[in-house]
Amino acid sequence: MSTATTDAPTRRTYPEYAQPAWRRLLVTRETAVIALLVAVIVYSLVRVPNFDGPLTLTYLLLDTTPILLIALPMTLVIITGEIDLSVASIVGLSSVLLGVLVEAGWSVPMAAAAAIGSGVVAGGLNGFLVAYVGLPSLALTIGTLALYRGLAVGLLGTKAVTEFPDRWTDLATAKIGETGIPQVMLLFVVLALAFAWLLHFTSFGRGVYDIGLNEEAAHFTGVAVERTKFLLFVFSGAVSALAGVYFTLRFGTARGDNASGMELAVIAAVLLGGVSIFGGRGKLHGVIAGVLLIGVLSSALRLDGVTVNVTNIIIGLLLVASVVSTSVLAWASGLTSRRTPTGSSPQNAPLGVESQGRST
Amino acid sequence: MATTSQPRLVLRDVRKSFGPVVALRSGTIEVAGGSIHALVGENGAGKSTLVKIVAGVHRRDAGEMLLDGEAVDFGSTAESKASGVAVIYQEPTLFPDLSVTENIFMGRQPLTSGRRIDRSAMYAETQALFDRLGVSIDPRRPALGLSIADQQIIEIAKAISLDARLLIMDEPTAALSGVEVERLFAVARSLRDEGRGLVFISHRFDEVFALCDMVTVMRDGEYVATRPVADTGVDEIVSLMVGREVSDLFPKTPATVGAPVLEVEGLNRTGVFHDVSFEVRAGEIVGLAGLVGAGRSEIARAVFGVDRYESGSVRLAGKAVPQHNPRAAIRAGMAFIPEDRRKQGLVTEASVARNVAGVIRRGLTRGGVLTQRAENRAAGPWAGKLEVKTNALDANAVTMSGGNQQKVVIAKWLATDPKLLIIDEPTRGIDVGTKAEVHRLLSELAGQGLAILMISSELPEVLGMADRVLVVCEGRLSAELSRDEATPENVMRAATHAGEAVR
Incomplete structure (x- = not known):
């Protein structure tokens, strides 16, 4: 570094963190969601009949897997301040394509690859129009939501393809040994690790946050804003299509209306997990906890004999409460930070102010 | 009357x-x-x-x-x-979608019986106003256009x-x-x-x-x-x-001027700047002076690649820099400290460490993994060198004073070890003590061989710091003045229309 500002050694050092580690790690939105998840699980194990039964965990995970999968790229998309509402339609499109191709005699892996390819193309179209053309993602993906769903239904009509080789449909619900955990969770864990690495441990991921917090500054700092957004929409399309393949094999049915409305379940879970709809904030482990929280809650309420409508009301109230709590917290921290004086007063800062800096 | x-x-x-x-x-x-x-x-x-x-x-x-x-x-x-x-x-x-008349009577429309708006009275009065001013605008047309x-x-x-x-x-x-x-x-x-x-x-x-x-x-x-x-x-x-003495306010130490670092040739963008050519050499501070809106910042932004230009070329250290590509400009060795530090210079909601390591973080990745710790270690010394005042490296930049934020931005770019530093309004909104620090720093950096292009609306700053002053007037370079020629009068003349009269 030849352009060091002075020959003198560093004149000032800083602690890396203002708060002790336990506070940084424990007093977070993510921790709150995880705690709530654990509380709901414990309560259900004790009070809800059959929640501790052998099949509960299996079905809970099988049902939640598509949302878990799609929530991964969705988290990154929302952190950049964008949104992808077309994910469930891509699930449907991929499902239909898988069905049509298998019916035409393709092998399942080949057909699945083609279906995922369709997701890449669909996501690529979203990404191109948002990142390079500059269309607002909210409006655009409402459009492609209809477009991709229309293609899906158009390809297959109102009929369904239900003939899939047992080998593959069995695999979709197979468990890991005697554990009751579906094998598909292995796929999820691999993808979750990959997305966690991408978001939290790469320069690309830092760029994702920078874009969400201040897109203009990110651009000025050399973050490839357009390419980043484009790639995220491609990831979103690809993972949604993968979820579509899983969804089809799990239920053994390819239909145009598969997974209708799932985009809202995904977005709700992502927001519950602590991602800000305005972008720039959120962590992947919080999102995973958010998805599981909704899954466990629905499962427990169903076992408890609560009707679906009441379940929806409870989950809806939980989401509203989470949004309200965020606003209340922001308001409260605003109150406290306003009382804290910042900066030094200029009147008593003569020339050569450097020597009188507060040491830490 | x-x-x-x-x-x-x-x-x-x-x-x-x-x-x-x-x-x-x-x-x-x-x-x-x-x-x-x-x-x-x-x-x-x-x-x-x-x-x-x-x-x-x-x-x-x-x-x-x-x-x-x-x-x-x-x-x-x-x-x-x-x-x-x-x-x-x-x-x-x-209000673009309202008529000219509605704009004039916004919030105080004349009313008829039943509290309905009296449009005919409004139009008549507007017409009377326009007649008095001697202009012919249709009172009913929308303001748009x-x-x-x-x-x-x-x-x-x-x-x-x-x-x-x-x-x-x-x-x-x-x-x-x-x-x-x-x-x-x-x-x-x-x-x-x-x-x-x-x-x-x-x-x-x-x-x-x-x-x-x-x-x-x-x-x-x-x-x-x-x-x-x-x-x-x-x-x-x-x-x-x-009229004031400027020389003692901003101490620019003389530096040996080396080879050209930045060469700009015939840069054009219709309606913004025209036929802009100049160079900045190693060890030299070139001041870009002119009135607000003359196109100084726009030229700088085009050189760095955040904005497009229609024709012309930019070369850094002899190599062509592709246009509209800040990443390529950074790789070539440019650093750009923009005018609006809150909007463009830094991500105020992110921590000091994230901001300071913001440009160099790609290089901090080890085995494909970029950790907070690596960023902290890289950012700490730079923040320290610039004496950024913060309690900890994970403090958000949003609560800091303007001067401290500017130091964070400067630290971020110095960390990239640039060949050319473009700095737009280096001391805008900064208290006087930090201002002197920034000036001393720029002078030191030039002394170490950095080429600096400095845009400033403060004439004393330009005259005190720059080895050479380029004056922009309405998108054109209207004068190039050496340090000796750059008197306040000369710069003001070239920056305003008075320039033509004197030449």
């Missing part, structure tokens, strides 16, 4: 500061009714702040303000309007319909063509003859001399002098505007 017995507006020693920055030290002006009073001064002399105080946008901290002999204290623009003050800004803000000049006329018509006693025009001619300027002047003269007081702010001396009766000069937030236009000339006004 032309009365000149009592001044329309009197300001005495009006003071206004924003946090640590004093924008107006002692604003003083006395505007007579039935006259047009010019207010001139460099960028940052405090003209706009003074206008905003009279308009009720800001409240003064101290000093006297009298309107027609009565002490006034405006807490809002509505109060100042109600007292008969109208301000016409460079870019009027009309009107030229800036016509929009200003609408604002003036609005002011007259409110029976404004005092009209302030803040650089009204900046976006107007010659014919439009003439029409505006005719309107202004007729308003003067009706006995209203007018304040006219402009950087164009020819206009000041053609239109105004009196001229008041401001400098560094202070009143300097008032002269009758008939008794003064361009030379006196320019020297009043800039």
Whole structure:
């Protein structure tokens, strides 16, 4: 570094963190969601009949897997301040394509690859129009939501393809040994690790946050804003299509209306997990906890004999409460930070102010 | 009704500061009714702040303000309007989808029986106003699509319909063509003859001399002098505007000037800048001077690649830099510290460490993994070298003072080990102590062989720091001055239209 500002050694050092580690790690939105998840699980194990039964965990995970999968790229998309509402339609499109191709005699892996390819193309179209053309993602993906769903239904009509080789449909619900955990969770864990690495441990991921917090500054700092957004929409399309393949094999049915409305379940879970709809904030482990929280809650309420409508009301109230709590917290921290004086007063800062800096 | 017995507006020693920055030290002006009073001064002399105080946008901290002999204290623009003050800004803000008439009567529409809006009365009155101003605009047409000049006329018509006693025009001619300027002047003269007081702010001396009766000069937030236009000339006004010793304020240590680092050839962008060619050498600070809006920042942004240009080329250390690609510019060795540090310079909601390591983080990745710890370790020494004042590296930049934020931005770019540093308004909104630190730092960096292109609206800063001054006037380089030639008068002449007269 030849352009060091002075020959003198560093004149000032800083602690890396203002708060002790336990506070940084424990007093977070993510921790709150995880705690709530654990509380709901414990309560259900004790009070809800059959929640501790052998099949509960299996079905809970099988049902939640598509949302878990799609929530991964969705988290990154929302952190950049964008949104992808077309994910469930891509699930449907991929499902239909898988069905049509298998019916035409393709092998399942080949057909699945083609279906995922369709997701890449669909996501690529979203990404191109948002990142390079500059269309607002909210409006655009409402459009492609209809477009991709229309293609899906158009390809297959109102009929369904239900003939899939047992080998593959069995695999979709197979468990890991005697554990009751579906094998598909292995796929999820691999993808979750990959997305966690991408978001939290790469320069690309830092760029994702920078874009969400201040897109203009990110651009000025050399973050490839357009390419980043484009790639995220491609990831979103690809993972949604993968979820579509899983969804089809799990239920053994390819239909145009598969997974209708799932985009809202995904977005709700992502927001519950602590991602800000305005972008720039959120962590992947919080999102995973958010998805599981909704899954466990629905499962427990169903076992408890609560009707679906009441379940929806409870989950809806939980989401509203989470949004309200965020606003209340922001308001409260605003109150406290306003009382804290910042900066030094200029009147008593003569020339050569450097020597009188507060040491830490 | 032309009365000149009592001044329309009197300001005495009006003071206004924003946090640590004093924008107006002692604003003083006395505007007579039935006259047009010019207010001139460099960028940052405090003209706009003074206008905003009279308009009720800001409240003064101290000093006297009298309107027609009565002490006034405006807490809002509505109060100042109600007292008969109208301000016409460079870019009027009309409601584009409403008609011209609706814009003029916004919020005070005449009513008929049953509280319905009396449109015919509105149109008739608007037509009468336009007739009086001698302009032909259809009162029913929407404001959308009107030229800036016509929009200003609408604002003036609005002011007259409110029976404004005092009209302030803040650089009204900046976006107007010659014919439009003439029409505006005719309107202004007729308003003067009706006995209203007018304040006219402009950087164009020819206009000041053609239109105004009196001229008041401001400098560094202070009143300097008032002269009758008939008794003064361009030379006196320019020297009043800039007259101060600058050399001891900003110490630039002499540096050995090396090979060219940045070479810009024939850069063009229609309507923004034209045929811009210059070079910056190693160890040299080149100042880019000119008035606000002359195109200085736009040139810098195009060179760095955040904006496009239509033709021309940029070379860094002999290698062509592709256009509209900040990443390529960074790789080539450019660093760019933009004008608006909160919006463009840093991610204020992110931590100091994230910001400082923001450009170099790609290189901090080890085995495909970038950790917070690696960023902290890389950022700490740079923050320390610049003496950023923060409690911890994970503190958000949002709570920091302007000076400290600027240090974070500078640290971020120095960490990239650049060959060329472009710095736009290095000390805007920074308290005086940090300002001196930044100047010393720039001087040191040049001494170590960094090429620096510095844009500044503060003339003393340019003159004190730069080895060479390029002056931009309306998108063109109008002069290149060596350190010895760069007197305040020469720079001001080249930056304004007065330049043509002197050459």
